[in-house]
Amino acid sequence: MEASTTSFSSLMGSSRTRTLIAFSFVTFSFLCLAIADGSATQQESCDMYQGNWVYDTSYPLYNSSACPFIHNDFNCLKYGRPDHLYLKYRWQPINCQLPRFDAEQLLKTLKGKKLVFIGDSISLNQWQSLVCMLHAAVPTSRIIKQHLYNHSIPAVTFKDYNVSVLLFHTLYLVDVDEETIGRVLKLNSITHGDVWKNFDVLIFNTWHWWHRKGQKQQWQYVEVDGKISKDMDRMTAFRMALTTWAKWVDSDVDANRTQVIFQGISPSHYNGAGWNEPGVRNCSRQMTPFTGPVHPTGLTHAVDVVKDVISSIKKPVYLLDITTLSQLRKDAHPSSYNALNGMDCTHWCVAGLPDTWNLLLYATLIK
Numbered sequence: 163m164e165a166s167t168t169s170f171s172s173l174m175g176s177s178r179t180r181t182l183i184a185f186s187f188v189t190f191s192f193l194c195l196a197i198a199d200g201s202a203t204q205q206e207s208c209d210m211y212q213g214n215w216v217y218d219t220s221y222p223l224y225n226s227s228a229c230p231f232i233h234n235d236f237n238c239l240k241y242g243r244p245d246h247l248y249l250k251y252r253w254q255p256i257n258c259q260l261p262r263f264d265a266e267q268l269l270k271t272l273k274g275k276k277l278v279f280i281g282d283s284i285s286l287n288q289w290q291s292l293v294c295m296l297h298a299a300v301p302t303s304r305i306i307k308q309h310l311y312n313h314s315i316p317a318v319t320f321k322d323y324n325v326s327v328l329l330f331h332t333l334y335l336v337d338v339d340e341e342t343i344g345r346v347l348k349l350n351s352i353t354h355g356d357v358w359k360n361f362d363v364l365i366f367n368t369w370h371w372w373h374r375k376g377q378k379q380q381w382q383y384v385e386v387d388g389k390i391s392k393d394m395d396r397m398t399a400f401r402m403a404l405t406t407w408a409k410w411v412d413s414d415v416d417a418n419r420t421q422v423i424f425q426g427i428s429p430s431h432y433n434g435a436g437w438n439e440p441g442v443r444n445c446s447r448q449m450t451p452f453t454g455p456v457h458p459t460g461l462t463h464a465v466d467v468v469k470d471v472i473s474s475i476k477k478p479v480y481l482l483d484i485t486t487l488s489q490l491r492k493d494a495h496p497s498s499y500n501a502l503n504g505m506d507c508t509h510w511c512v513a514g515l516p517d518t519w520n521l522l523l524y525a526t527l528i529k
């Protein structure tokens with residue numbers, strides 16, 4: 163009896179311990195769930211793209227003079243930009259903090275992978291910024307610049323991490339073919355997709371070349387559904403090309419392997435009406451971000467087209483929605499501080515605004 167009591171109480175004891183353990187495990191998991199849930203809720207309720215530019219003495223994120231990869235058109239300090247305040251702004255979302263950029267964590271996350279920016283010179287802009295951000299963190303590791311795929315695609319490879327960051331240059335995503343009649347923009351054809359399928363993270367961008375006419379127009383004819391014409395409504399053409407891209411994503415991307423991101427439309431600053439200085443025709447001597455609500459000056463429709471087309475894709479595609487936060491940065495373009503001394507209010511200084519695009523990209527990739 164005694165023994166059995168003992169054994170009973172010891173059994174009770176151990177069972178109480180078990181219960182306690184079980185209980186604390188439940189509490190612990192519950193807490194974990196609550197924490198996971200809390201951060202998930204925060205992530206979901208937090209729109210990273212709504213916020214303000216705040217002055218931050220710790221900026222810029224890297225010393226651009228020490229980055230060997232910057233194209234002369236974006237290297238504003240090298241070309242004598244005297245004001246440096248534009249380097250000191252950090253994007254602060256209203257309801258949350260952006261994660262601190264941890265280059266090593268990103269390189270480990272991307273181990274064995276190829277990340278590629280696909281698009282026009284705005285892609286080049288973001289590619290260079292990302293490469294500088296990674297280089298600044300691991301400057302003594304083995305980093306090589308090479309051309310992959312038949313020497314056609316520039317890539318920076320971080321050998322110690324087996325990560326390559328590539329740039330695939332294409333102005334329209336869809337094809338432009340040299341034919342007997344001339345150069346034909348083919349809105350239903352996207353043959354480069356066969357190359358893109360080899361990569362793991364795809365960050366697309368196209369917009370700036372769609373409305374260009376005259377000397378800057380890169381084609382003589384446009385082909386839709388086998389019919390060739392001299393020209394067409396450019397916004398309609400843009401939508402058709404994006405729709406061709408969207409169908410390609412749904413039919414050809416292996417969503418188990420490849421992550422698809424669309425870099426939202428990057429704004430230019432050639433019209434002061436957008437920041438309450440009507441009559442101003444460029445970004446020269448703009449030294450601070452705009453603090454009021456911006457007037458989109460014509461961009462909304464293109465942004466709507468992008469959002470509309472992306473929402474039609476069945477596979478997951480993430481929109482890096484940089485338009486609004488970039489519209490505020492009339493101060494962040496090279497203006498005349500570039501190799502050609504031309505007035506450039508389309509691209510962005512590196513270091514500078516594209517670093518923030520990459521912080522937002524980072525937040526998405528490490529999730």
Ligand SMILES: *[C@@H]1O[C@H](CO)[C@@H](O)[C@H](O)[C@H]1NC(C)=O
Nearest residue numbers: 222224225226227228229230
């Ligand atoms: C930035 O890098 C350049 C070139 O390596 C170097 O001369 C300069 O001292 C660095 N500036 C700062 C603030 O570290």
Ligand SMILES: *[C@@H]1O[C@H](CO)[C@@H](O)[C@H](O)[C@H]1NC(C)=O
Nearest residue numbers: 273274275276321323324325
């Ligand atoms: C690098 O990653 C690729 C793709 O995952 C893999 O095929 C290759 O073996 C890796 N190389 C090294 C040196 O780990």
Ligand SMILES: *[C@@H]1O[C@H](CO)[C@@H](O)[C@H](O)[C@H]1NC(C)=O
Nearest residue numbers: 310311312313314315356357
């Ligand atoms: C690579 O370049 C060679 C020489 O220009 C060309 O013959 C070949 O078709 C190219 N291969 C690919 C896959 O583009």
Ligand SMILES: *[C@@H]1O[C@H](CO)[C@@H](O)[C@H](O)[C@H]1NC(C)=O
Nearest residue numbers: 413414415416417418419420
């Ligand atoms: C992707 O992964 C899912 C779940 O593991 C699997 O059912 C599906 O067949 C995979 N798709 C491809 C194209 O590999």
Ligand SMILES: *[C@@H]1O[C@H](CO)[C@@H](O)[C@H](O)[C@H]1NC(C)=O
Nearest residue numbers: 441442443444445446504505
């Ligand atoms: C830029 O704008 C300023 C003032 O609005 C004007 O004086 C200047 O000529 C413009 N420069 C170029 C290259 O357009």
